[in-house]
Each structure stands twice: as structure tokens, then as C-alpha cells.
Amino acid sequence: MKSDRAANSWAYVEFPYDLKELYGKGNLVPVIIRFDDQTYRGSVAKMGGKYPMLLIKKDILDKLGKTVGEDVLVTVTLDESPRVVEIPDELKAQFVQNKSAKEAYEKMAYSHRREFSEWISSAKKVDTREERAKKAIEMILSKQKRS
DSSP states (O other): OBOOSGGGSEEEEEOOSOHHHHHSOSSOEEEEEEETTEEEEEEEEOOSSSSOEEEEEHHHHHHHTOOTTSOOOEEEEEOOSOOOOOOOHHHHHHHHHOHHHHHHHHHSOHHHHHHHHHHHHTOSSHHHHHHHHHHHHHHHHTTOOOO
């Protein structure tokens, strides 16, 4: 497991296979990844290196109890199920008022839609979720990603 970001906010595992040959797709192959005993839906993505990468988000690292440089058992399966993101009520309410933001959100990659939804839903207070939903609309309209 490797990382090139400070504070172990994420790590990655190189995927030493040809995506086109293995899956028939050149990039962003949807997969179900098992890191030791933690399952995650993500994508295998080319990111400029020699091999495509499987990203390991901080919450998965925390659940694994591992840090960058430690070994992790990785199992990868092609994910052929639909990728649906549950939109928080606070964001739905904002979309009612801003149709162009809703259209832009729907055109975003699954992972970006998921990040916005998780960010809003993770807030414990209703006021915080509402503020995050408003901020999300601004970010979506200005084509900013939530990561």
C-alpha cells in the first residue's frame, strides 16, 4: 500500500493488469474491492503512473487499522450493478430551487455524486446538513469536486 498525500488521508494499491484486456474498458472500471475484511465499491483508474490504481479512502484505512506501507490483501471483482447514489433530503430541497445544479449533478461521475451525498449526510445537525447542501450547490455550479 502506498500514498502520495500527507497525513494518510488516502492510499493506493497498484493494479498490475491491462484494463482493456481484462475488462474490455480502458479506464474507470467499476469494481467491488475487498481490502482485507473491508468491502468498497470504487473504480480502477489510470492516474498517470505505470499501472492503474485502486484508491483506499481514509475511512477504509481507519477500519483496517493500517497505515501506508503495510500489506493489505486485495480482491477485485467487476461491479456490474447499477451505481445509484441516495440524495440527501437537504440536497433534494436545493435542487428544487436550482434545476441547473441538479442537471450538472446528474452528469457528474458516480464517485463525485457519492462524495457530495456522503459529505452532506455525515453531518449530525440538520443546520449543518442544510449549510453543506447550499455549499454543494455552489460547488456543483462552479464545477468543483468534493474530495
